Amino acid sequence: MLQIILAIIVICIVFTIIKKVGGFVLKLLKGIFGLIFGLIYLVISGPAILCTKIFYGLTKLLHIQSFAYYLLSLCSLPSFIYLCAVHIPYSKKERFINCKSFFAPKKKTRNETIAMACFLTLEGLFFCALPSIVKIEEDSAYCLYLLGAIYVLGAFIYSLVKISKWKKENQAIYEHYTEWRKWTLKEVSEISEAEIEEKLVAASVNFAENDKNKNKFTIDEMPYGRATAFISYFGKNLDDEEPVYFSPKMSSDENELREYGTLVTTKSVYISEKDKDDIEIPIEGLWNIYSDESDYTFDYGLLSGEPKVISLNKNSSSVDLDILSEKLKEMNDISLAMAQEKVSTELGEAFESYEEKSVDSAQKNFDTKQRVSDISKAAEIGGLGAGLAQNAHIYNDEVKNLMNGASGHGYAAEYGNNAIDRLTGNKVENLAQDLENGHQKLHGADRNVNGVNIQTKYYKSASESIGAVFEHKQALYLNDDGTMMQIEVPRDQYNQAVQEMQKRIKTGQVPGETNPENAKNYVRKGHFTYTQANNIALAGSIEGIVVDISQGIVCSLPGAGITFALSFASAVWHGQDIKEAAKQSTLSGLKVMGKSAAIYTLTMQLSRDKIINIFAPKIPVGETGKQVVKSFGYVKNPIFTGAEKVAGKISSSSLAKSKLGKAVKLDKIKGRQVIGGAVTAVVVYGPDILKACSGKISGKQLIKNSTVNTAGLVGAALGTAIPIPVVGSMIGGAVGSFVAKKIMDNFIEDDAVLMFKIMREEFLDIVMLYSFNKEEFGEIVSATIGNSEMSKVLQAMYQSGTPKDYADALINAEVQSVLSKREKITRDKIEQGMQLLLKDKTVA
Numbered sequence: 001m002l003q004i005i006l007a008i009i010v011i012c013i014v015f016t017i018i019k020k021v022g023g024f025v026l027k028l029l030k031g032i033f034g035l036i037f038g039l040i041y042l043v044i045s046g047p048a049i050l051c052t053k054i055f056y057g058l059t060k061l062l063h064i065q066s067f068a069y070y071l072l073s074l075c076s077l078p079s080f081i082y083l084c085a086v087h088i089p090y091s092k093k094e095r096f097i098n099c100k101s102f103f104a105p106k107k108k109t110r111n112e113t114i115a116m117a118c119f120l121t122l123e124g125l126f127f128c129a130l131p132s133i134v135k136i137e138e139d140s141a142y143c144l145y146l147l148g149a150i151y152v153l154g155a156f157i158y159s160l161v162k163i164s165k166w167k168k169e170n171q172a173i174y175e176h177y178t179e180w181r182k183w184t185l186k187e188v189s190e191i192s193e194a195e196i197e198e199k200l201v202a203a204s205v206n207f208a209e210n211d212k213n214k215n216k217f218t219i220d221e222m223p224y225g226r227a228t229a230f231i232s233y234f235g236k237n238l239d240d241e242e243p244v245y246f247s248p249k250m251s252s253d254e255n256e257l258r259e260y261g262t263l264v265t266t267k268s269v270y271i272s273e274k275d276k277d278d279i280e281i282p283i284e285g286l287w288n289i290y291s292d293e294s295d296y297t298f299d300y301g302l303l304s305g306e307p308k309v310i311s312l313n314k315n316s317s318s319v320d321l322d323i324l325s326e327k328l329k330e331m332n333d334i335s336l337a338m339a340q341e342k343v344s345t346e347l348g349e350a351f352e353s354y355e356e357k358s359v360d361s362a363q364k365n366f367d368t369k370q371r372v373s374d375i376s377k378a379a380e381i382g383g384l385g386a387g388l389a390q391n392a393h394i395y396n397d398e399v400k401n402l403m404n405g406a407s408g409h410g411y412a413a414e415y416g417n418n419a420i421d422r423l424t425g426n427k428v429e430n431l432a433q434d435l436e437n438g439h440q441k442l443h444g445a446d447r448n449v450n451g452v453n454i455q456t457k458y459y460k461s462a463s464e465s466i467g468a469v470f471e472h473k474q475a476l477y478l479n480d481d482g483t484m485m486q487i488e489v490p491r492d493q494y495n496q497a498v499q500e501m502q503k504r505i506k507t508g509q510v511p512g513e514t515n516p517e518n519a520k521n522y523v524r525k526g527h528f529t530y531t532q533a534n535n536i537a538l539a540g541s542i543e544g545i546v547v548d549i550s551q552g553i554v555c556s557l558p559g560a561g562i563t564f565a566l567s568f569a570s571a572v573w574h575g576q577d578i579k580e581a582a583k584q585s586t587l588s589g590l591k592v593m594g595k596s597a598a599i600y601t602l603t604m605q606l607s608r609d610k611i612i613n614i615f616a617p618k619i620p621v622g623e624t625g626k627q628v629v630k631s632f633g634y635v636k637n638p639i640f641t642g643a644e645k646v647a648g649k650i651s652s653s654s655l656a657k658s659k660l661g662k663a664v665k666l667d668k669i670k671g672r673q674v675i676g677g678a679v680t681a682v683v684v685y686g687p688d689i690l691k692a693c694s695g696k697i698s699g700k701q702l703i704k705n706s707t708v709n710t711a712g713l714v715g716a717a718l719g720t721a722i723p724i725p726v727v728g729s730m731i732g733g734a735v736g737s738f739v740a741k742k743i744m745d746n747f748i749e750d751d752a753v754l755m756f757k758i759m760r761e762e763f764l765d766i767v768m769l770y771s772f773n774k775e776e777f778g779e780i781v782s783a784t785i786g787n788s789e790m791s792k793v794l795q796a797m798y799q800s801g802t803p804k805d806y807a808d809a810l811i812n813a814e815v816q817s818v819l820s821k822r823e824k825i826t827r828d829k830i831e832q833g834m835q836l837l838l839k840d841k842t843v844a
Helices: 002-062 065-073 077-097 100-133 138-184 193-209 224-232 321-330 332-339 346-351 355-399 408-423 462-467 491-506 516-521 530-536 542-573 578-606 638-651 659-663 671-693 699-719 727-745 751-767 774-783 790-799 803-820 827-839
Strands: 243-250 259-265 268-272 279-282 288-291 295-299 309-313 428-430 447-449 452-456 486-489 523-525 610-613 633-636
Touching (some): 002 065, 002 100, 065 100, 077 100, 077 138, 138 332, 193 243, 193 321, 224 243, 224 259, 279 309, 288 321, 295 321, 321 332, 355 542, 355 578, 355 671, 355 699, 355 727, 355 751, 355 790, 408 428, 408 452, 462 491, 486 491, 516 523, 542 578, 578 671, 699 727, 751 790, 774 803, 790 803
Parallel strands (some): 452 486
Antiparallel strands (some): 243 259, 259 268, 268 279, 288 295, 295 309, 447 452, 610 633
């Protein structure tokens, strides 16, 4: 017997040891296999995971996540399939449901899936492309091709699995909250607090009839003290809600002076049970009630920004919960009216005649200004694009780099005289670049002003300037009818040049002319002297800057004019005052003119290869012994030299020599284009960058503005394909900017819109506490949410770093200012009132 017992004990011990060892071995094997699988997974997916995390961090830092992931999804077919099957449809649902914070984790999951599918695909394509990049043996190449194919196939499988898993886990959730959002958007009539109370009082009769508790009270016999004590345990009081039904039950613990039970008020149902959590069922926002065998569930959707669902056991209250639930279902419209803030109070009704209209008017005015501002800004970008197209025409077709050559002062004279003639309203054509077989027309006109052909000759002396148009006593520059062209000479040489022309006429060198008195018909006084022409060719000279500004203004005028017209029309069509519309549209036109002229002037100045040196000795350039004229010295312009080097490196790069590079003309890029691009970037993006650095706008707003501006400039460049000068660029720029703004609005909310929301909320919280008359209320509105300089106020509000506190301080200051203007109530006035009251015999 003892042996049997010992044998059983040994068997049990051995079995226990085997079980323990076996369990340990299984765990060890499981851990080893898990480690191996994890290592394989890291090796295969590690690069894609790393790229996904880096991409997420960078896009989050730059505030361009939504936009960036859309672009990334276009880089591979698996990610594009996921984009179309999941990301786009569910993003639309999220925008409709409109609870960003709740859906943020789900959006992050979708973005990471897009990134992983994309980077896995790119990893596979890299392996496929590797044999052609690096010389690899044929057998190894096949292995890489196979590995690449596996990665690409894996990306497809990954994407399809994620699509299936997403729909399985989320489809029902999104449908549920979509229905909830549709409910919140239903039209519902406004209801008064008195009507709500009346419905609940009627329902309380049914509560009382079916209540198991003998100790119950309706509104007519309500013990307010006990009801107040009961609701205090919920952290509430009866100041803002009226009790209509109360079913209390004293605690079974004699040492506890507390009542449990159910309290129904005009805002909530409060249920309290001993040793259980207190439950509050608000009427506001309660959109769905459903039950099973044991519980009732009260669903509030995402009213608070996250799911709110209250579960209640059917035995939790002496009140019949079937009847309570049925009555709450019947009050669905009341619940929605509460959620939409369509419940009127006696005090609210007294003020709504002007308060709501004033607040709504301020909101409408702000929305209108935002819409007009969007259109005006789009028009400004279009106008600037049109100005840049005109600038490019002057750069490329007229000026080129000719002022940088040995005869730069001559080309500078043509350029300067063209600019001034255009600025003074003359019709000017530049004919110097009207080429034949790649060369300037032999003996052709340099320019044409109001139909008159002109040959510009700027030499050191009048005799040289006039002499240059004759050869072997024959005039070289003739019109089509055989008459001589006008010869434009330096302003300071004009009188002497006329005399020289008279001599030529007397000797019969001017075709068809015999009267020397007509010499003035053939000599034109230039707008600049010989010295000034030399200085125009130098960067930094007063003459050069004035001419560049003049030409820049001329180039900007068509775009500025159209911008003014579009902005004015938009403002008027949106109901703005004509005077205000004219003011804003003029400002838009001036912005276009100023930016376009600034870009042109800076580009032209920096594109000259010589810069003025005011400290160097002046150089004599006139006729010795007759008239000594001196011009400034100069040095090489380092910016132009540097830009030429950069352009040279770009044009000789492998990218420039590729098909893409040749298509965008990178192989022909010049230093002036490098300078022009840099200047344009500074003028267009610089103001927003400075605002962001000074805290006036957010990083998100900077990204948004830059994206919109870039789209506008690209649109303007594409618009040049429309065969209508100025208008094509204007349309392309305005449409590109406007469309980009609307797209970006879906991803990034404007600072101004966000700040105004805060301002409006604080206004309602503060101002509605006071009983202001119509005039007082209007004064506060005008100084706060209706401020005519609202854009500046909102910018300062953001810059403060604490917008809520800024809004509070601003509104409170105005409230106190209005209150301080009220008549002071003194003790004498109170005594006087009492005496008048006592004397009034009608008072009983």
